[in-house]
Each structure stands twice: as C-alpha cells, then as structure tokens.
Amino acid sequence: MTAQPTERHLQPVPPGDNNDRGGKAQPLLIVQNLQKYFPIRGGVLNRKVAEVKAVDDVSFSVMKGETLGIVGESGCGKSTLARLLMHLMPRDKGTLVFDGDPVDEPHGITLRELRRNMQMVFQDSYSSLNPRLPVVDSIAYGPTVHGVATSEAKIKARGLLEKVGLRPDLFGGRYPHELSGGQKQRVNIARALALDPRMLILDEAVSALDKSVEAQVLNLLGYLKRHLNLTYIFISHDLHVVQYISDRVLVMYLGQVVEIGPVDRIYNAPKHPYTRALLQSALEIDPEHRIETPPLVGDPPNPINPPSGCRFRTRCPYAEAICERETPKLGKAAENPAEHVAACHITNPVAGHSMAGRTLQSLPVEASAPRALAAAL
C-alpha cells in the first residue's frame, strides 16, 4: 500500500544539472546577516514595549546537494529562520543569494523564481492541505498557478504520488481526512516537489509521525534526494535523526548560530559547551547506560531579554567575566563549508578566556556551574 517506490520509476539525474547556474562550487544558498525581531506591543497606546530577537545576525551557506541539519531548543528561531528563507515574512536585515543570484534585488532573481526553486514542508501535515480538495488536486494546484495547463498538472501530480510511494489510482482521489499521518506527509512532500524545486526546507517534517512511519518517510527523502538532485535544510529536535540525515549541522541558541560544521565533527567533538550539553541530552535506547546527572540545568532564558555577551553564559559551566562583556563570534571561517567553528570565547586563543585554546573534551564537565546557575535564576 505504502511501499517504497522502486528504482525503475526514476533514473538518477545525469551529472551536470540543467538548472545549475553558478557551478558546482557555488553554494546553492548564501545567507548573510539575517535578522528578524518581533515587536511586543503593550500599554494603552499599543506601543512597542520590547522585542523578541528571534533571528539575530545569522549567516551560513548551503552547498549543492547537501543536507544541512538545524538543531536547537524550542523557541531558538529555527522556524522563523525557515520562514525568512522562504520569504513567508519580511526580514529586518540580511541578504540571500540563490545559486549566485541575489534574491529580490534589481539584478537578482525574483521572489516568484525563488519560490519555484525552494519549497517547504511543515510539521503540521493536517493544516497544510486543503481539506476540501482531493489530494491530486492539491498537488496540481502549484503548477497551475505557475501557468501549467490543468490536465498536464494532474498528470504530473499522479506521477509525483507514485514517486512518494502512494498509488495514484488508490490515493489520488482521497481527501486529507482519509489519509494517515504518514500518507499525508507524503502528499505534502509530493506537493512541495510539484514545481521541480532544487531545495526543500523540511521543518520538523517527520516529528509528528510514528517511528515506523518516520523511518519510511526518511527513506523516501533519501531516495528523492538521490534521484532529483535535491538540497535539503532539515530542521528537527531529534538529534538522532539529524545525525542520520545531515551532511553538516548548524546549532542555534536564542536566535544565533553557535556552532556549524560537518556532522561527524560536531557529534564526535563539539566545540560549543551548549552543543555538547544538547548532544549529551539525547537518550540512547540502552537501559544499561542511563544519564544520572542532567547535562544542562535550567531552561533557555527569555528571548525578549537575552543575556549580554554570550547568550549561553547563564547556563554555561565555563562562563567568565569576558563572556558577559563580549559577544563571541563565529568569524569569517564560518563561510567555508569544510570548517567546523563555534561562537565561544574558549575557541578563540586571544579572547581572554582562561581556558582559551583548549578543546572542550579536555575540560571538566562541571566547572563553575554553581556560579552560572546562580546567574540564571
């Protein structure tokens, strides 16, 4: 019924994608200094009384054909970042460059072109499909808006259902409420693929699914990526899933990128104290190795009034005076996709942190924790 599509449906794309404009080494997406603050209004005049720094000076790039995983605690700005990339909300600042072309600027590509090339799949598979349309029509809708004839769009939609492992004759005419969660998420993926995008942003796209169904959808994503030359941004709070699917990983904390690098280097030797604590909090399926002391105490601070300097300092075991005074930066190296960098004073030999230059692995897990904890409260 929901069997994996077999390899004969699709042939691998020949090397040298027709759509490739900038060349192989040109990142598919470059994000520079992206910022989004949400105003908080209050008082009798409904004036802006504060702001949530949801995405604050975020820069990174996504290489062609890779999967970039994004992790971080709830509220750290992952979904806001995804929406900004999709231009689903206006940004305060920042530039986006898609395959060498600036987006929505005089000499660049238009928003319409960007949207064709970049599609998004959300967690909430229920609300994102029109309940009154058979799913084949939902999938065909995007192409018809972009000028494809209805009959042609439907043929394409049926082909896409096939690709995501749903038999069009059985499933095409069904309404969303007649599908299981996993089937709905397959339809969402098919719909996102309808305009032949080059990049998919998957925001918690498998999080609501049961494990057995999640595995099917992850396999499907791998299959589609291999055969359609896709690039993924994969947002998830499941650290095991991110490790499995990603080539590189970006770690966010309170609206900022705190670490980015190749997946194995991040998982084997994290450089930021937050990343280490986050990874240590992931539970293993092994009752013989239980976690006895929590890797991190407290909850993330309020994003309305983030701590000065390093935003992690209120929970960090190594926080020192410098961490309160100065904001650690990722630095220029972050633009190089082969680099593994973290925004922590410890990683900077000249920042003035007493442990500067040492690797995290050589430091005690609990340093001056009580002081950091006191500051957090």
Add this chain to the structure above:
Amino acid sequence: MADTNNPTPPKRPLVEVRDLNVNFVSREATVRAVNGVSFDVMPGEVLCIIGESGSGKSVTMRSLMQLHPKKRTRITGSMRVGDHDIMALSDKEMNAVRGRVISMVFQEPMTALDPVYTIGDQIAETVMRHEGVSKAAAMERALELMQMVKVPSPERRLKAYPHELSGGLRQRAMMAVALSCRPALLLADEPTTALDATVQIQVLIVLRKLQEQFGMGVIFVTHDLGVAAQIADKVAVMYAGRIIEYGSVKDVLLKPKHPYTLGLMASTVHGQNRDQDIDAIPGSPPDMRFLAPGCSFAPRCKLAQPECLASFPEPNDHGNGHMSRCFRTAATTPAMEMGIA
C-alpha cells in the same frame, strides 16, 4: 527489581489489571481500543507502556482513573489499585481515590493547571482538600514540593501563574501538584514528549529520584524507546490494543522477541549507517474499527504465516517474566540477530 533468588515471598502487586477490554461505541462504528490487556505493577516499580499512536496506551491508563465518557464506553475486565476495585467504585469514591491514591500527569500541563490560580494556591488547595491541614501548613508543603521537583527559585515560582512559566517548569509544577498527596500510583502520559531534550532529561531524572524516594508505583506512557530505556523497570509493548511483549526493561530493549518490537527498534533512528536506508516496517497500523482476527501485526510482519491470521497467539514464556505473543517466536531469534546487530 524482582530478584528470582529472593527467598521472601513476593509483595502483593500495587496494580492488578486482568483482561481489560475497552470499546468506544458510536452510531457509525465500534472502536476496539483495548483488547484483553493484563499486567501488574509492584509498589515502587516503573512500568513503561510503549507503542505507536492509537495502540491503546492512553486508553489503558485512563481506564484506571475512570476517565472515559461513560455513555459511549463499554469496559470489561478487572482492575485493582491498592485495596480499590476500580470497576466497582462510584463516582464519589473514585474522586476520593484520585489525587490521594492515584494521580496523573499529562503531556500538556495547561490542561491540568488552572490558569486563574497561582501554582502555590493550586498545590496548597489539593493538600488541604485531601489532608485537612491549615492553609499555612499547606503552603509550606507546596514549597517543599516545588523544591523536590527541582524548580529553581521555588518561592518566586509559587506566586506565579501557569502561563508565566516555561514548558519545563510548568511540567514540573504539574508534577508537584500530582505528588502533593504522596499517591501510591502515578500515571504519566507522555509527560516529557513536548519538552526539549535538555529539559526532558532533567524532568526524567527528577521523576525517577522522587519515585524511588516515595516508593511510588508509576505507569509511564511513551512512544520514545529512549525514554523507556532511561526510566523503566518493566516495559509493556502495545500493538492494536494488546500487550504483545512484556518484561524487564533490559530483556525487552536488549533482547526483544516480538517481530513488532524488533521492527520498532530497527526503525528508530539511533546511530544507523548514513549510507543505508533505515530498516522501516512497511505499511501502517490497523484501523481499530475493523480489527481482523489473528495477530494484528501480521499484515506488516516479515515472518507472518497463514496461522498468524487465524487466531491471536498465546503468550510465550522467555523466562524471568519476559513474555511475547507471536506464533513464530522460534523464527524471531535469528531474525533479531540479523536485524539489530
């Protein structure tokens, strides 16, 4: 927990559920949510019920508190908690048992906490209602409870309203309310599912410590195998309204026997080789309105044979209280070694 060489006679279970069946009846259909579930929980023991969405985990647990809509629910079997025969309790008696003998924490604490009262007032109110102590004494107890569940700055948080707390703190405040009368049995329905990994582990560690300290029995529902590995003494795996595997946490998670448990382990992403597909279970769970006879997992099972569709398998005894219900148990052991190692 249970030491087989221990000469002293085993304690009486805190919870005894026998042949529980729960059907939800409506004009259109009957949902057969729970189909002959039996289990025990010893005092001071944590039983985790794991299984996919719709497998009947919450319905099983909610039955112990009579939380189903009376009119539409057909429920048979027996349930005992402490000295209480749950099926025989009147509404009034059940109310007295709730909170004092059995209490419950949910995934979404906002449904359990009253938004118009401070956390402190809610805990104190529960303590006063059940123990008849003064307001001052109840408030002191509330502070103690907030310290116990490791809420930072507990004095300040007692004066806070639920919406003023983060998700993790709210979850801990709900635990404080649930523990306020030292229940013998705590029912926890996915209490950490909505939390971040860093906060989830804090809550699990606190819960485990308190459970040991109070000698409290816990039934913990989760679909996360990692959570079960972290907190359970015993694990029951449910599929389509039945317990298809049961045993100590080590037996079930390290030596699983049922093809569904094996499939669940294999399809849960935990460090698999990135270059290979995950060994996913094909298909999806059955519709609980139209359950076929036989093993409900048969349509998705690699090892299924015609006999699997004929009747529901009797329990296989794997020793040490480890049980599975599968006709093909002889075939699972080599399959397991290939699938998991």
